[in-house]
Amino acid sequence: MRTTSFSLPKSFLGVLPLYLAVEIVLGITAFNKVSGAFGILALFTGHPLAFMQWVFYLWSTVTLFVFAQGLFEIHKPNILTFSQIFVFYSIDTLCNCFFTLWFTGDWFNVESQTEAAVGSTITKRTEDISSQGASQGYEYSMTIFITLTSLVFRFYFNFILASFVQELLRHPKYMFDQDDIEQDLKNKSIWKRWWLKCQKSCYKLCKNLLA
Amino acid sequence: MSRYLEKWFLSERPPNCHVADLETSFDPKITLRKLQRYKMSVADWCHYGFLGSVLLFVFITNPAPWFLKFLAYAFLGLLFIIPITSQFFFNALPILTWVALYFTSSSFPASSRPPITVKVLPAIETILYGDNLSDILATSTNPILDILAWIPYGVLHFSAPFFIAAVLFVFGPPTILQGFSFAFGYMNLFGVIIQNFFPAAPPWYKILYGLQSAHYGMHGSPGGLARIDKLLNINVYTQAFSNSSVIFGAFPSLHSGCSTIDALFLAYCFPRLTPLFIGYVCWLWWSTMYLTHHYFVDLIAGSVISYVVFQYTKYFHLPVVDVDLFCRWSYSSIEKYDMVRSDPLQVDSNDVESVPLQAMDLGIELNRRDTREGTNSLSPYIFDRNDNSSATSNTSLDLQGDLLNPTSRLGKQRVD
Numbered sequence: 261m262r263t264t265s266f267s268l269p270k271s272f273l274g275v276l277p278l279y280l281a282v283e284i285v286l287g288i289t290a291f292n293k294v295s296g297a298f299g300i301l302a303l304f305t306g307h308p309l310a311f312m313q314w315v316f317y318l319w320s321t322v323t324l325f326v327f328a329q330g331l332f333e334i335h336k337p338n339i340l341t342f343s344q345i346f347v348f349y350s351i352d353t354l355c356n357c358f359f360t361l362w363f364t365g366d367w368f369n370v371e372s373q374t375e376a377a378v379g380s381t382i383t384k385r386t387e388d389i390s391s392q393g394a395s396q397g398y399e400y401s402m403t404i405f406i407t408l409t410s411l412v413f414r415f416y417f418n419f420i421l422a423s424f425v426q427e428l429l430r431h432p433k434y435m436f437d438q439d440d441i442e443q444d445l446k447n448k449s450i451w452k453r454w455w456l457k458c459q460k461s462c463y464k465l466c467k468n469l470l471a
Numbered sequence: 472m473s474r475y476l477e478k479w480f481l482s483e484r485p486p487n488c489h490v491a492d493l494e495t496s497f498d499p500k501i502t503l504r505k506l507q508r509y510k511m512s513v514a515d516w517c518h519y520g521f522l523g524s525v526l527l528f529v530f531i532t533n534p535a536p537w538f539l540k541f542l543a544y545a546f547l548g549l550l551f552i553i554p555i556t557s558q559f560f561f562n563a564l565p566i567l568t569w570v571a572l573y574f575t576s577s578s579f580p581a582s583s584r585p586p587i588t589v590k591v592l593p594a595i596e597t598i599l600y601g602d603n604l605s606d607i608l609a610t611s612t613n614p615i616l617d618i619l620a621w622i623p624y625g626v627l628h629f630s631a632p633f634f635i636a637a638v639l640f641v642f643g644p645p646t647i648l649q650g651f652s653f654a655f656g657y658m659n660l661f662g663v664i665i666q667n668f669f670p671a672a673p674p675w676y677k678i679l680y681g682l683q684s685a686h687y688g689m690h691g692s693p694g695g696l697a698r699i700d701k702l703l704n705i706n707v708y709t710q711a712f713s714n715s716s717v718i719f720g721a722f723p724s725l726h727s728g729c730s731t732i733d734a735l736f737l738a739y740c741f742p743r744l745t746p747l748f749i750g751y752v753c754w755l756w757w758s759t760m761y762l763t764h765h766y767f768v769d770l771i772a773g774s775v776i777s778y779v780v781f782q783y784t785k786y787f788h789l790p791v792v793d794v795d796l797f798c799r800w801s802y803s804s805i806e807k808y809d810m811v812r813s814d815p816l817q818v819d820s821n822d823v824e825s826v827p828l829q830a831m832d833l834g835i836e837l838n839r840r841d842t843r844e845g846t847n848s849l850s851p852y853i854f855d856r857n858d859n860s861s862a863t864s865n866t867s868l869d870l871q872g873d874l875l876n877p878t879s880r881l882g883k884q885r886v887d
Contacts, residue, residue, distance in 0.1 A: 330596055
């Protein structure tokens, strides 16, 4: 049996059982992933989507389904589902870092253009009132702070999921041979077959990584 | 009528069961006696300590005359001490605290408030969600969409919590209403505290003033709801939102928070209708962005606070729902979640599926002896390898691999 080189969190915030954390992690992530559906809704308002936005929104929609299934079976977890969730979550964390960088670039591009256009029209205010509005430095530091906090949480959540899947893999109750289970794949729709195959390969990957 | 109601609600009532009974006495002595016997836990100290300090803060900072403030608190105290009213009002303490803080928020002096941010939310929205989603959804408007957006934002948001409280009270298990008011109150209270510490301009501000910095002397705006006022020939929303207590309270969205907590409680009580409740939250999300009241990130923040508060309430306060029972009077007892026992990772020695690993190792030892003897018997595999119907066999893949190659296990210790 392989042991991981660093220790994963064995409880949520040091006190609560892991499954509570997984429930919270999946719920929060599912809320965030709904952005995909709302992004695609933008098409109805006639707003064009850039290629990277298409990729981001479609990926969000797919992952929404993957993460949502975990919420329904958290009290009776299926190791295949949670392996799939863990693998998708890990890929999603990497994608998230990339998308965050990409869209940050996008925002600052737009921002610098509007700033140049609007800069001259801003009306002057008295010292007293203008101090009530945030300075540029404050705005930027808050933006960076919130973005980094969300990324830090994401990594912590990723470790929580890794730990949960590891515990499942090592737990006698869930430790059974997946090849033993009769799937009856032939009588299932192509989507279901593909989904189950995907879960199976995620399971194998998790077993190699975490067990 | 009363006979009809009795037949409808009380027909399933277990005999001699009083869990659903309400307090009908007006005698303050009963409350005082209960108070004397009550032992405060750590959670209670935190709960009452926190709410008490917020209420004290409101008492000091609210600009109303001291006499009136004292009278209001004394009246609340009276409602808490009379058993018939206390069962509702005392449990609504988090909601009362939120309302008190919300209406005091407008009176905080501008000099001591944090600076108002204008760019943070649209920037975060683009960085985390790929685009200004709220902006995009508000670009094309028409009267039908206006009405469709107004229903959840301007009508259901204000009326639904009362309706849901009534539904939960009648059709949920006893004490679920306490949980609802706890979660609803705390969610809103946390929301208002964050709004005060992190004042941020909503999308309508960007439309009206662009990227100009904001100040506390500005009036609020009804955003897209102004179109509803015009359509219905009223002045309700323009009036209410222009004089709102928390004008720069875009983050988090309490509209989103309230709808999420409503949906979570309803889904908890009526799990079969969950898709309907999810649909309601999505509808409200769209309407807040369409009416230019919130950025997408505000909605997520509101919902996340709701969700976390709900999860806490579920595991520490809420009674377990029995979907087969009709209403509160059908319950014979109140059961709470056992956090440890519901843990799927818990090893239960009474559970046949949780075979201890030592037993498995014993099985392997026996098998190993067989192989050594050259019998090549795979008898223990029969149940696991050839019988595919055994979905819950306890032999793991790595164990099987070890069985095929017995030497590989020598000198290897399980760390589980």
